[in-house]
Amino acid sequence: MMSKKHIALYMCALLALAACAINVSPTAFFYQDAEQKPLDTTKLHAAIQKDEMSAGITQVELTNQQGIVLRGVAVSYANPIVNIVFFADNRMSVSENNSVIHRLGQLPANVLWLDYQGVGASEKASKLSINAIKQDALTQFDYVKNAFDPSLPTVVHGRGIGSYFASYVAANRQIDALVLDGAFNNISDLIANMVPGFSNSFTSMKLHDDVHSMQIAPILRHYEGPLWLVVGEQDKITPYSISQQLLKDAASSKKYISVIPKATHNATLKSDYAITEYKQFLARFTQ
Template identity: 80%
Template sequence: MASYLRLLCIALCLCLSSCAINVSPSAFFYQDTNQKPLDTTKLHAAIQQDKTSAGITRVEVKNNQGLMLRGVAVSYPTPMVNVLFFADNRMSISENNSVIHRMGKLPANILWLDYQGVGASEKSNDLSIDAIKQDALTQFDYVKTTFDNTLPTIVHGRGIGSYFASYVAANRQIDALVLDGAFNNISDLIANMVPGFSNAITSMRLHDEVHSMQIAPILRHYDGPLWLVVGEQDKITPYPISQQLLAQSASEAKLISIIPGATHNATLRSDYAISEYRRFLASLRR
């Protein structure tokens, strides 16, 4: 996260003009310079350390642009749910295998593909948030044809991924939505991530695609089950944001959990978080 903040600062400085910054998709949404091999070593090690078992399948899905999105489908024994996971900015599968194993303890079937231009997935010449939104729908459709359809299919978004998860909820019939360290709009998110800029910059000029990344308008029309989870020590997307999103949601089956001591990137690391996740899943069965 620290390296991402440095990159964001540089990008914003380059866009600085007349007390305003132009926030384009490429200035905000991280892209790797080079494509990297998919590495599941840490996931295998975590499974072996816990003396559990899981089926790990490397997945390739071609998107509407003809780019290959790569990731993993992981199936744990006697799953309760299918989970489509959308990661935070600069969060590749190869470097964050522990997240998969934590969710697997629900237990669950999990699909996670790297965003285009991140990790093992192919990169477009021109980054488009709209294209990534379409990728999200493609991934959901893939889950529905791959995993056990007798199980609930939930969409889980962390950080930036909470927007793409919400977008899927607005355009597909999902069984539940999980927003993990969610934000409301990009201006507020940038101000929290790079607080020094808020003192010197009077306005931001958001590219239309970046400006559209707002979650509250979606939740006002989403009436399905909703769980918001946020770390007690989250400074990037602090608790009041999740509290506001919860209040604006049209759902009548909604929960919010604060994970003690957790930062923005660590919500699912505690046993308490997993127990809260299971409590939410139990509410679906009721």
């Protein structure tokens, strides 16, 4: 996630301009790297060898509708039971989070993960657009049938900010299951949780249209497929109460929630308990 320090500085700058309201644009919360970085899978190779597992790693380049190249990996583990399309959290690039891929691969699963535009190894647009990233999410999902065995079920997994893009895919494509990991419901609540007390300094937030549309509950009210919400017991950014409400809002009759003991916002998948719960969720519709 974007650091609390950066959010606080941004809010203070806005306070100097307006004492009663702030304008929230995508750049206020959606992280972008200053420069593009090479894709690095060194730690992933090492983890696979250490655990004496078999997996194929393919570097992927996709050109989106804007002509921007998105880069990431398609990792195929032995005897997979599912394909996973992964949408990351803020400040979460493929190169710096190889361990997340390996954890998911141990389900076992095939995993597709592309860096968001302007993040990690992907190219950057001249202007950040949430709508463009939503279209990128569909492009990434559509690529799966070329990357992995199409006879396997495909799960869309969103982590943190990625929970919205995963939900957007679920609303616009036929998926087999949806996983929301540390999910939020709307941006104003997310920012308020990231900087406790800041909302008391303002009377309102004015969200740009594409930011205002980033709400998950309205999507879940129409989504009827298998749904798993996972949240850390010590998550203060997207606390359990949010996932609990999303679970209530969801139309699915096959919906489940898991609270990961002692886990913070960024640490759910580090827990063996979380992986065990993940396997149980998959078993409900893959067997």
